[in-house]
Amino acid sequence: xxxxxxxxxxxxELPSQPKPIExxxxxxxxxxxxxxxxxxxxGERRTRYSLPTSLDTASPVGYRTRVSLTLEETTAALALxxxxxxxxxxxPREISEQELxxxxxxxxxxxxxxxxxxxxxxxxxxxxDSVRIxxxxxxxxxxxxxxxxxxxxxxxxxxxxxxxxxxxxxTFIGHKPFKNLLTVPKRALEKKFLHTDDIxxxxxxxxxxxxxxxxxxxxxxxxxxxxxRRAQVFSAPFCHEDNAQNLSKIRELEELCGxxxxxxxKGWRIALVTQTGQAIPEERIPLAxxxxxxxxxxxxxxxxxxIQPGVNAEDKAPEPYQIRQDMDVPDExxxxxxxxxxxxxxxxxxxxxxxxxxxxxxxxxxVLTPNGKERLREVRQMLxxxxxxxVKNIPLWVxxxxxxxxxRNAERGRKAFGLAGQRIYIGGLxxxxxxxxxxxxxxxxxxxxxxASRSGLVAEIMxxxxxxxxxDMLAGLCLMAGPVNQNDVGKTxxxxxxxxxxxxxHRDPTSLLVWTLKAKTVADPIGNEEQLMNAAxxxxxxxxxxxxxxxxxxxxxxxxxxxxxHAGRVNTERAFHDVGNFVTDPSGREIPGNRGSAWPQHAARxxxxxxxxxxxx
Amino acid sequence: xSNQTLExxxxxxxxxxxxxxxxxxxxxxxxxLQAPEASAxxxxxxxxxxxxxxxxxxxxxxxxxxxxxxxxxxxxxxxPLHAALFASPAFAHSPLGxxxxxxxxxxxxxxxxxxxxxxxxxxxxxxxxxxxxxFDIETTVHINKSPNKGExxxxxxxxxLVRAKKxxxxxxxxxxxxxxxxxxPHRSVILKAPEDLGRRYAATxxxxxxxxxxxxxxxxxxxxxxxxxxxxxxxxxxxELHDDITxxxxxxxxxxxxxxxxxxxxxxxxxxxxxxxxxxxxNFSLRTPDxxxxxxxxxxQNLP
Numbered sequence: 001x002x003x004x005x006x007x008x009x010x011x012x013e014l015p016s017q018p019k020p021i022e023x024x025x026x027x028x029x030x031x032x033x034x035x036x037x038x039x040x041x042x043g044e045r046r047t048r049y050s051l052p053t054s055l056d057t058a059s060p061v062g063y064r065t066r067v068s069l070t071l072e073e074t075t076a077a078l079a080l081x082x083x084x085x086x087x088x089x090x091x092p093r094e095i096s097e098q099e100l101x102x103x104x105x106x107x108x109x110x111x112x113x114x115x116x117x118x119x120x121x122x123x124x125x126x127x128x129d130s131v132r133i134x135x136x137x138x139x140x141x142x143x144x145x146x147x148x149x150x151x152x153x154x155x156x157x158x159x160x161x162x163x164x165x166x167x168x169x170x171t172f173i174g175h176k177p178f179k180n181l182l183t184v185p186k187r188a189l190e191k192k193f194l195h196t197d198d199i200x201x202x203x204x205x206x207x208x209x210x211x212x213x214x215x216x217x218x219x220x221x222x223x224x225x226x227x228x229r230r231a232q233v234f235s236a237p238f239c240h241e242d243n244a245q246n247l248s249k250i251r252e253l254e255e256l257c258g259x260x261x262x263x264x265x266k267g268w269r270i271a272l273v274t275q276t277g278q279a280i281p282e283e284r285i286p287l288a289x290x291x292x293x294x295x296x297x298x299x300x301x302x303x304x305x306x307i308q309p310g311v312n313a314e315d316k317a318p319e320p321y322q323i324r325q326d327m328d329v330p331d332e333x334x335x336x337x338x339x340x341x342x343x344x345x346x347x348x349x350x351x352x353x354x355x356x357x358x359x360x361x362x363x364x365x366x367v368l369t370p371n372g373k374e375r376l377r378e379v380r381q382m383l384x385x386x387x388x389x390x391v392k393n394i395p396l397w398v399x400x401x402x403x404x405x406x407x408r409n410a411e412r413g414r415k416a417f418g419l420a421g422q423r424i425y426i427g428g429l430x431x432x433x434x435x436x437x438x439x440x441x442x443x444x445x446x447x448x449x450x451x452a453s454r455s456g457l458v459a460e461i462m463x464x465x466x467x468x469x470x471x472d473m474l475a476g477l478c479l480m481a482g483p484v485n486q487n488d489v490g491k492t493x494x495x496x497x498x499x500x501x502x503x504x505x506h507r508d509p510t511s512l513l514v515w516t517l518k519a520k521t522v523a524d525p526i527g528n529e530e531q532l533m534n535a536a537x538x539x540x541x542x543x544x545x546x547x548x549x550x551x552x553x554x555x556x557x558x559x560x561x562x563x564x565x566h567a568g569r570v571n572t573e574r575a576f577h578d579v580g581n582f583v584t585d586p587s588g589r590e591i592p593g594n595r596g597s598a599w600p601q602h603a604a605r606x607x608x609x610x611x612x613x614x615x616x617x
Numbered sequence: 618x619s620n621q622t623l624e625x626x627x628x629x630x631x632x633x634x635x636x637x638x639x640x641x642x643x644x645x646x647x648x649x650l651q652a653p654e655a656s657a658x659x660x661x662x663x664x665x666x667x668x669x670x671x672x673x674x675x676x677x678x679x680x681x682x683x684x685x686x687x688x689x690x691x692x693x694x695x696x697p698l699h700a701a702l703f704a705s706p707a708f709a710h711s712p713l714g715x716x717x718x719x720x721x722x723x724x725x726x727x728x729x730x731x732x733x734x735x736x737x738x739x740x741x742x743x744x745x746x747x748x749x750x751x752f753d754i755e756t757t758v759h760i761n762k763s764p765n766k767g768e769x770x771x772x773x774x775x776x777x778l779v780r781a782k783k784x785x786x787x788x789x790x791x792x793x794x795x796x797x798x799x800x801x802p803h804r805s806v807i808l809k810a811p812e813d814l815g816r817r818y819a820a821t822x823x824x825x826x827x828x829x830x831x832x833x834x835x836x837x838x839x840x841x842x843x844x845x846x847x848x849x850x851x852x853x854x855x856x857e858l859h860d861d862i863t864x865x866x867x868x869x870x871x872x873x874x875x876x877x878x879x880x881x882x883x884x885x886x887x888x889x890x891x892x893x894x895x896x897x898x899x900n901f902s903l904r905t906p907d908x909x910x911x912x913x914x915x916x917x918q919n920l921p
Contacts, residue, residue: 054906056807056882567672572806580801590802592884592908597806601860 018082018343018353023074024333024462026474032521033309033320034472038585048527049318051585054592057533058547058564060105060575062594063526063583064301067294068467077295077461079285080219081340081454084347085145086230089277092127092152094611098604099224100124100153101564103276104552105575106220106299108157109545111213111453118543119160119206120213120271121551123257124563126609129555130154130275136253137273140237140246142440144350148232151275153609156257157213159271161195162205164543166485169409170198172398173390174493180395195267201488204445204512205481207239210271211449215344221276223299226292227285228278235272235348239442258553258560297579302460303532305476307524312420320522327519328368329422329475333462337517338362341427341455348447349439359433359444360451361511363503365424376419379499383483386490387414419483421516426484427452428500428511445512452479452513459517472523479515487511526583547571554608564599572597573604623655623701628736631823634700653705654739655698659761662686662694662730669821673814674849675856685727688867689852691736691771692722693822695756698738699775702754708740710750710779713838717847718751719776720871723920727864728770733761741774749781802886803899804857807906812880815843822846844876850883850913854901857885861899862917871915882906895921 039053040046046053055062069077108122125133130151137147171191175183190196197203214233221231237246253270279285287295307313310324346356365379366372391407399406427448434444456477463475483499490496500509530537532545549565564571574582574596584590598604664682667690671677676687686694703712728734736758743752758771815829827834828844835843851871855862877883886908887901896919903912 054807054884054908056906567675567677568809568811569675588801590805592886592904592906593805593807595802595805597804597857597885598860 018084018347019339021078021081021336021340021343021458023071023078023465024330024336025071025465026330026333026462026519027327028468028471028474028521029326031326032468032471033323033325034470034521035320035523035526036586037526037583039589047316048525048530051526051583052530052534052537052591055533055594057545057593058549058570058572059533059545060101060109060548060571060573061300061533061545062574062596063529063533063591064297064574065581065583066301066464066467066473066523067298067579067581069291069294069298069461069465071465073291073294074461074465076287076291079287080222080295081458081461082343083218083222083230083285086148086232086277086279086283088280088283089148089150089152089230090280091278092150092611093278094607095153095609096604097564097606097608098599100554100608101548101571101573101599101604102296102575103220103224104155104548104563106223106296107155107217107274108213108551109548109575110299111216111220118546118551119162120209121158122553123156123158123560124552124554124608125154125156125256126555127152127611128609129256133253133256133273134275136249137234137237137275139249140234141243142236142240142246142443143234144236144348145232145234147234147275148277150277152229152277153275155217155274155276156253157210157217157271157274158257158259158268159206159210160267160269161197162202162209163191165409167191167198167202169406170202170489172394172406173198173410173489175393175395177393181397184395184398193265199485199488199492200510201481201485201512204510205485207442207445208449208452208481208513210235210239211348211446211451212453214272214274214348214446215450215454217272217274221274222285222287223292223296226289227287229276230279230283230285231274231276233272233274235446236440236443238270238272239446240440241442242440256555258555293576293579296576297581298461298464300575301581302457302476303524303529304478304480305473305518305520305524306420306478306528307520307522308420308422308518309520309522317525321525325520325522327474327521329459329517329519333459333475334364334423334517336462337455337458340458341451344451344454345444345447348450349444351437351439355437359429359437359439360448361428361430361500361504361507361509363426363500365426367420367422367424372424375502376424378502379419379483382490382496382499383486384414386486386494386496387411389494390489413482413486419480419514419516421478421518423517425452425455425515425517426499426511427513427515428498428504428509430504430507430509432508448512452515456515456517463519471521473521475517475519476523477515477517479513481513483514484511556609566603571599573599622653623698623705625655625657625698625701626659628657628660628694629697629701631697631700632825634697634704635825653702653707654737655701656735656737657698658735660694660734660736662732662734664730666821667730670852673817673821674852675808676852676859682730685729685864687852687855688722688724688727688771688864688869689848689855691728691734691758692720692756692773692775692848693824693852694734695736695738695758696822696824698736698756699754702738702740714780716778716780717775717873718778719774719873720847720851720869720915721774722771722867722869723773724771724864724867724869726770726866728758732765734770735759735761746778747781748778750779752777752779802888803861804885804887806857806885808853808857808883808885808903810845810877810879810881810883812843814849814879815845818846818849822848824848840876840878842878844878845881847873847913850877850903851915854885854903854913854915855917858887858899858901858917861887861889863919866920867917868920869915869917871913873913874911877903877912883912884908892918895919 040050313321346353459475499511549562552563553560668682738756741753760768884904898918900916902914
């Protein structure tokens with residue numbers, strides 16, 4: 001065991017073991033349907049239900065389909081949902097460029113689902129730099145666990161405040177008439193230079209994303225290495241509210257990452273550090289290489305599923321979206337999803353698992369029950385009333401010259417904040433209780449993000465278990481912050497109550513995320529994915545899936561090299577493409593450009609940081 | 618056909634050959650194709666230019682120069698000989714307006730960057746087609762130095778078309794043959810051809826034909842924007858297939874269908890077809906991103 005220079009980390013061993021997740025089979029309906037999107041015929045107008053004409057992207061994702069897992073494979077894969085921290089690394093082995101690419105594809109390049117923003121990037125270091133980084137880490141306060149020796153690779157993730165067109169709109173919300181001529185510019189300046197958030201939950205959104213990414217990075221290392229490597233993620237030292245003593249050391253890490261003053265001014269900071277290494281035999285995760293390929297390919301296919309057939313499809317949607325399907329999220333699945341959420345919260349906060357169940361506030365709305373329907377109507381009304389006030393109060397001096405763009409966008413929010421699903425969860429925390437427990441607020445917010453995405457992953461994995469050929473999926477997840485943000489607008493500016501107040505008002509709750517579990521067999525319209533892949537179709541509230549060269553750099557000596565960018569050539573490989581899960585039309589015709597092209601083998605097989613000459617680029 | 622031979626020690630300057638070729642040549646005999654053979658001995662590889670070529674065509678993703686020549690490189694290397702042939706008074710056509718329609722390459726074995734080479738280019742008999750007069754240029758590469766002196770390592774046949782003059786009413790559209798039946802591609806990717814690609818490729822290949830450089834220099838020749846060199850298109854395709862082929866006894870065939878205007882996004886696809894007697898044949902194409910029109914189609918195969 002390594003010695004710790006400063007012993008102020010949270011308990012290195014979890015006080016309680018994570019509960020193993022058990023598989024739950026979902027029975028497909030007697031008449032399953034699937035998306036079966038087709039290419040628009042020549043002269044026919046393309047819609048969000050038509051297949052894209054082509055794909056031009058450096059992202060490893062592409063348009064993918066889910067891959068069926070057998071029950072045995074799912075049972076093995078579930079080990080990924082209750083990983084414990086590694087206690088030791090073996091002597092490192094050299095990592096190929098291909099393995100690094102696949103690890104990053106499962107991590108920073110995909111972890112954010114559809115609510116992404118260009119607010120994360122990563123610098124990766126080899127074993128020699130990792131020694132220095134480990135030394136620095138050991139001097140930090142609030143470490144979750146002791147940093148380990150023999151690190152093969154360190155990923156430092158940088159993050160900036162959450163800013164999108166939606167947050168730009170927020171600048172104009174909640175002002176008084178006439179006074180808004182002064183208060184709007186004041187708030188805009190504070191946002192730009194002091195990184196002040198319009199409403200608290202926008203600030204939490206950055207932390208939620210980091211929590212989701214942290215959880216994904218732990219799994220990514222395991223899947224990319226067929227269970228041979230493990231990851232140790234440090235998050236708390238970089239977000240803890242009492243981390244003044246860490247700042248000088250964090251600046252050292254920032255210098256290693258090449259973070260410039262201009263970038264710091266824009267709010268870029270280190271969000272987390274992940275160290276990976278060769279697992280000791282007893283901590284290897286027994287996953288067959290073929291299974292890891294299937295899991296990886298599935299991870300590329302998973303995304304937010306917003307449409308519940310027969311419930312919230314638009315009128316012009318094709319028939320498969322219009323018919324209510326005779327299937328339901330089994331109760332046992334919600335139990336397992338909850339179990340995974342509590343495992344994750346305990347893992348990332350270091351608190352006891354039973355205590356995690358008490359601290360995490362979860363309201364479950366079972367839409368299929370009368371009470372659930374009533375509650376859902378109430379939530380919708382609450383959110384709609386906020387939208388009404390927002391639209392009414394937008395300063396006309398901004399709205400009119402922009403052709404009412406702001407009020408139109410605010411109206412569009414009604415659809416974005418719409419809730420549909422068979423199980424709806426509203427997750428949150430009580431700041432009062434977190435403080436009383438001696439935990440850090442932001443660390444816990446991150447843990448909620450991790451918990452929500454991990455519980456969703458339970459549904460997504462079960463949703464591909466024994467997947468029949470005539471189905472896209474059996475269950476899916478939609479993770480949303482929009483309803484919470486809209487509620488927060490009501491709380492901050494119009495005196496509304498928190499979404500969780502009805503059930504948990506006595507605990508002074510702060511709602512943080514909403515997620516819905518859906519049992520269905522038809523995937524969302526491919527237009528939703530196209531928003532993430534195609535700049536010409538980009539929606540206002542989403543960012544494109546990035547290519548590795550855009551967000552990842554590897555450090556060699558003193559230089560930073562973008563991953564998979566050279567001589568004008570950038571990545572065109574789709575991660576885990578060998579599994580072949582690419583979207584086609586019903587006749588099997590592929591979307592041009594979707595399959596991608598594997599990165600040249602001589603480069604993909606090259607060692608990123610040769611152990612004997614690591615500094616050479 | 619005359620048997621006149623142009624011999625060079627090392628490669629002649631491509632620019633000077635081009636200037637000669639494009640200048641008016643009195644005594645040209647229209648509708649005949651008579652030209653000598655051109656050869657260059659003791660040709661050494663310029664490693665820096667080779668490195669540039671490898672990067673611009675996608676053969677290399679590192680700063681290091683390849684140890685062996687990409688299979689399309691000798692065609693570029695032999696370009697001064699081709700220009701010398703066109704500049705010969707015996708060549709009966711102006712090189713302006715020549716269209717590269719087909720290219721075949723047979724690489725017997727990979728050529729090491731340190732090997733000294735003898736290059737020979739010769740014109741083969743012309744034939745009249747519906748589209749005009751077609752002729753082939755055969756190029757061979759032999760090893761110059763012992764112990765392998767005289768070993769044939771590479772040969773190619775480039776087919777060029779001298780377009781027949783047509784009456785305005787019969788102006789034909791570019792070939793719009795149907796795109797090949799879709800089978801599951803092995804690779805399917807959109808490649809970028811930026812606006813300056815023609816100039817950058819010209820700097821490495823020496824082919825400064827004005828149609829490849831700027832819109833202003835391409836327009837007088839009937840192109841609204843600059844077009845990329847056909848050999849870049851082929852080289853970029855072969856580079857994309859680099860991991861799917863072995864360099865020994867490699868056969869490459871390509872048909873050029875349409876010019877690629879710059880800048881462009883180009884769809885590259887490849888599929889593999891089993892061949893009972895040989896290694897699998899890899900078909901490839903460059904097309905418009907919606908896959909409706911072909912720029913180039915071809916195949917590669919490792920022969921037994």
